Amino acid sequence: MKNTLIAPSVLAADFANLQRDIEMINASEADWFHIDIMDGVFVPNISFGMPVLDAINKHAKKTIDVHLMIVDPDRYITTFKKLGADVLTVHYEACTHLHRTLQAIKAEGMKAGVALNPHTNVDLLEDVIQDIDLVCIMSVNPGFGGQSFIENTYAKVEKLKALINRKNASTLIEIDGGVTNKNAKQLADAGADVLVAGSYVFGAQDPIATIADLKQITK
Ligand code: DX5
Ligand code: ZN
Secondary structure, eight states, X not given: OOOOEEEEBGGGSOGGGHHHHHHHHHHSSOOEEEEEEEBSXXXXXXXXXXXXXXXXXXXXXXXXXXXXXXXXXXXXXXXXXXXXXXXXXXXXXXXXXXXXXXXXXXXXXXXXXXXXXXXXXXXXXXXXXXXXXXXXXESSOTTOSSOOOOTTHHHHHHHHHHHHHHTTXXXXXXXXXXXXXXXXXXXXXXXXXXXXXXXXXXXXXXXXXXXXXHHHHTO
């Protein structure tokens, strides 16, 4: 039996009732808070920034997993540490000196993550996989919640899992985008350790039961 971690994406919360939605995640079986930061440059959308994360951090009682969809993330590593990030994920496509960026994140005491766009091959991480705590495989094109899951993701998870095993690394595999009860089990079976779910959780009649169901089916 495995313990697949469930990370509701706050992007899909009701921002006018943010404290209520954070308390809901606190009370649920969810493991992490997934926080999407978008700059309108790396992705064609702007989500929310520092003051909102600061407010979330004051109430959130679980691991804070920050997904930076921004150019030049090195500029903000210290800031996100101060704002409460436990895991800080940067995009492969946004980092010219990825190895250096990973060391800078870890030097701040955070777990270092790398996100891959759907077109980015997992083999590009071969020489740096031992330095990565988490790889976030994007199963949609980043920028928006509520998009449909890209089926090629299963093959990417299997390939990445093989790379992690071959290199004797302890890297976690996270899946982000279009996760529902239809694909969660197959993703966990393929090797996923963390499943991000935004609209599927917050759009449900009963988000707490939906999170419990995701935990149950991915065991
Ligand atoms: C997309 C974000 C995702 C998004 C997932 O750019 O990185 O975290 O919130 O939302 P759903 O689960 O609705 O696809
Ligand atoms: Zn995300």
